[in-house]
Amino acid sequence: MNPETQKVWNQGSAKANAAYQGLRRNVTINPITRLEGHGKIDIFLNDSGNVDRAYLQVPELRGFEVFSLGRPAEDMPQITSRICGVCPTAHHMASTKALDDLYQVEPTSAGKKIRELVYNAFTLEDHALHVFVLGGPDFIVGPDAPAAERNIVGVIGKVGLEAGKKVISMRRRVREITSYFGGKVVHPVLGLPGGVSKALKVEDLPRFKELAKEGIEFAEWTLGVFKAIVLANPDYVKLITSDAYTHKTCYMGTVDANNKVNFYDGMTRVVDCNGKEVCKFTAKQYRDFIAEHTEPWSYMKFTYLKNRGWKGFTEGADSSIYSVGPLARLNAADGMATPKAQAAYEEFFKTLGGKPVHHTLANHWARVIEMIYAAERMEQLINDPEITSTDVRRVPTATPKEGMGIIEAPRGTLFHHYQTDANGLITMANMVVATGNNAARIAMSVDRAAKGLIKDGNVTEGLLNKVEMAFRAYDPCLGCATHTLPGHMPLIAKIYDPQRQLVQELIQG
Amino acid sequence: MQTETSDKILLLGLGNDILTDDAVGLLIARQLRGEFAGDPRIVIHETQEMGLALLDFITGYREVVLVDAVQTCAASPGTLHELDADGLKNLTGRTPHFLGVGETLALGRKLGLAVPEHVRIFAIEVADAHTLGTNLSPVVQNALPAILERIRATLRGLSR
Numbered sequence: 001m002n003p004e005t006q007k008v009w010n011q012g013s014a015k016a017n018a019a020y021q022g023l024r025r026n027v028t029i030n031p032i033t034r035l036e037g038h039g040k041i042d043i044f045l046n047d048s049g050n051v052d053r054a055y056l057q058v059p060e061l062r063g064f065e066v067f068s069l070g071r072p073a074e075d076m077p078q079i080t081s082r083i084c085g086v087c088p089t090a091h092h093m094a095s096t097k098a099l100d101d102l103y104q105v106e107p108t109s110a111g112k113k114i115r116e117l118v119y120n121a122f123t124l125e126d127h128a129l130h131v132f133v134l135g136g137p138d139f140i141v142g143p144d145a146p147a148a149e150r151n152i153v154g155v156i157g158k159v160g161l162e163a164g165k166k167v168i169s170m171r172r173r174v175r176e177i178t179s180y181f182g183g184k185v186v187h188p189v190l191g192l193p194g195g196v197s198k199a200l201k202v203e204d205l206p207r208f209k210e211l212a213k214e215g216i217e218f219a220e221w222t223l224g225v226f227k228a229i230v231l232a233n234p235d236y237v238k239l240i241t242s243d244a245y246t247h248k249t250c251y252m253g254t255v256d257a258n259n260k261v262n263f264y265d266g267m268t269r270v271v272d273c274n275g276k277e278v279c280k281f282t283a284k285q286y287r288d289f290i291a292e293h294t295e296p297w298s299y300m301k302f303t304y305l306k307n308r309g310w311k312g313f314t315e316g317a318d319s320s321i322y323s324v325g326p327l328a329r330l331n332a333a334d335g336m337a338t339p340k341a342q343a344a345y346e347e348f349f350k351t352l353g354g355k356p357v358h359h360t361l362a363n364h365w366a367r368v369i370e371m372i373y374a375a376e377r378m379e380q381l382i383n384d385p386e387i388t389s390t391d392v393r394r395v396p397t398a399t400p401k402e403g404m405g406i407i408e409a410p411r412g413t414l415f416h417h418y419q420t421d422a423n424g425l426i427t428m429a430n431m432v433v434a435t436g437n438n439a440a441r442i443a444m445s446v447d448r449a450a451k452g453l454i455k456d457g458n459v460t461e462g463l464l465n466k467v468e469m470a471f472r473a474y475d476p477c478l479g480c481a482t483h484t485l486p487g488h489m490p491l492i493a494k495i496y497d498p499q500r501q502l503v504q505e506l507i508q509g
Numbered sequence: 510m511q512t513e514t515s516d517k518i519l520l521l522g523l524g525n526d527i528l529t530d531d532a533v534g535l536l537i538a539r540q541l542r543g544e545f546a547g548d549p550r551i552v553i554h555e556t557q558e559m560g561l562a563l564l565d566f567i568t569g570y571r572e573v574v575l576v577d578a579v580q581t582c583a584a585s586p587g588t589l590h591e592l593d594a595d596g597l598k599n600l601t602g603r604t605p606h607f608l609g610v611g612e613t614l615a616l617g618r619k620l621g622l623a624v625p626e627h628v629r630i631f632a633i634e635v636a637d638a639h640t641l642g643t644n645l646s647p648v649v650q651n652a653l654p655a656i657l658e659r660i661r662a663t664l665r666g667l668s669r
Contacts, residue, residue, distance in 0.1 A: 061528070061639055061640075061641065062639055062641070063640045063641040063642065064641055066641075067527070067641035067642065079527070082525065082526065082527050082557070083525075083527070083641070086559075129561065133560070152561075152612065153612055153615045153616055153619065156616070156619055161619060164616060164619060165620060168561075168564070168620060171561065172565075
């Protein structure tokens with residue numbers, strides 16, 4: 001980094017830290033609040049001992065824009081994929097698409113297909129990880145099971161050793177696709193403006209065909225497990241459809257020309273809480289439709305629908321709050337583009353009472369349906385004669401200025417936006433990540449869960465469990481901390497009386 | 510899947526190389542890799558992966574040493590915490606990388622993989638792991654020589 005940039009960065013960083021410290025001091029009563037990286041929930045009670053408001057605080061990355069300034073735009077797919085070890089491919093693709101736009105170059109057809117193939121393989125793997133290792137154990141092992149058992153080991157205890165073997169094996173084999181094209185799984189070097197860096201050799205087709213076939217079997221098996229354990233249990237279904245986990249907001253997701261779910265490309269569509277289309281836009285137009293709201297109690301930015309204006313954390317027909325991710329994508333689309341996923345999609349809405357579904361915990365089911373789509377789409381692409389074409393890149397010639405890219409990350413819509421000088425050096429970089437798109441609804445979920453579990457000053461047993469479930473269904477990317485095995489972010493709830501005095505503290509590590 | 514165990518000792522540095530102090534585990538692995546290049550019993554790797562992916566790295570070794578950043582805020586930055594896999598439960602703090610080592614090992618054992626018999630963890634208390642940057646904070650940078658010396662001595666002891 002050049003010294004000037006470093007100076008600006010240091011100043012910005014110092015300011016941000018000071019502001020953060022200042023903010024934090026207001027609520028620091030006990031040294032334990034200093035535990036950074038914990039999810040922290042502040043719960044404020046009113047005079048009757050009921051919840052006035054609950055807030056979730058999570059760690060967030062700082063300094064992205066300053067870090068990017070002055071760097072060559074071509075480095076951005078590598079830099080952004082290094083931000084997070086969990087969704088590197090999502091950042092890599094969003095960034096690559098922003099470069100297509102920046103250099104005004106349309107990728108070749110084969111280049112696009114290879115990108116989409118790799119992207120679906122990544123989504124299948126990431127979703128499987130969430131279902132079996134991160135959020136899914138809440139259900140597979142049981143919402144009331146001790147936190148120490150709600151993990152992959154507990155899943156194996158319930159589903160059988162075979163489950164563990166299948167998950168590990170599928171994960172490794174799907175990653176072969178990423179490393180075949182991208183060299184590395186964590187920091188793939190695949191996307192270039194105008195296409196990709198490597199073609200698929202004809203002789204390698206059979207093993208990828210086999211993998212796609214196994215991927216479909218694996219995804220269907222997962223749906224079977226989900227149905228047998230979750231849907232067959234009336235208590236679970238009651239929990240999923242309970243008011244505590246239900247919010248009537250808008251939903252956003254990317255769709256193809258037929259309004260079917262697509263993870264890689266298309267138009268981004270938003271529907272309201274009745275399922276009616278509110279808007280549909282391209283990456284280039286995202287700022288005309290999305291705006292960000294800040295709150296004094298959080299350093300997160302809450303996105304909302306610009307044309308509706310910020311109306312607070314409210315739900316209903318006029319709400320400007322939207323959600324992204326598996327459930328949102330299914331709600332925002334008219335269906336799935338592949339047959340097995342379409343059948344699962346229809347069953348989903350039929351079982352849960354029609355479109356749209358507003359139950360946050362239904363994200364887990366929606367995620368399994370998306371696994372089927374990802375595997376089926378892989379099979380379609382791998383059987384496309386053009387997939388082995390060597391025409392994988394169109395070299396750009398235009399002078400760069402500004403580029404935007406949108407991708408459906410596993411956890412929801414992801415925007416990348418860059419501006420450069422004529423030499424392609426970054427002068428502005430912005431990202432809106434899935435967790436930011438979901439932030440307002442996550443805040444509502446946490447508030448609702450706390451309100452339902454604290455009555456007249458009495459805190460219900462398992463408060464943290466239930467609150468954690470409320471936000472974990474979104475698979476939030478909170479400074480990566482939620483993605484460790486067993487997928488539990490250490491969580492602290494602090495409960496304050498109307499005089500803002502700390503009256504109770506609950507910790508779950 | 511690997512079910513055979515070698516007598517070699519693995520040191521695995523974890524972290525993110527563009528998140529300021531979060532890179533400390535990677536930097537230590539890089540430094541020690543050069544120093545132990547002539548020792549046939551010591552294998553040194555670094556990775557930015559976490560959770561389940563650790564299984565890919567640690568299977569096949571009897572003895573594994575993990576080096577990572579942690580933020581408990583109960584100790585001053587630059588402090589070196591030394592733990593075993595069980596000890597992690599007592600380390601209330603954040604690391605995105607090895608919180609689940611115990612579960613990872615349990616999973617590996619259940620699957621019949623050759624997971625290590627011993628896992629030793631060096632967790633370095635850091636000041637900032639949330640700001641994008643490629644330099645350590647001064648306090649961690651200053652503590653680095655002593656930390657390196659401690660880990661170096663451990664590796665020498667294991668390799669004997």
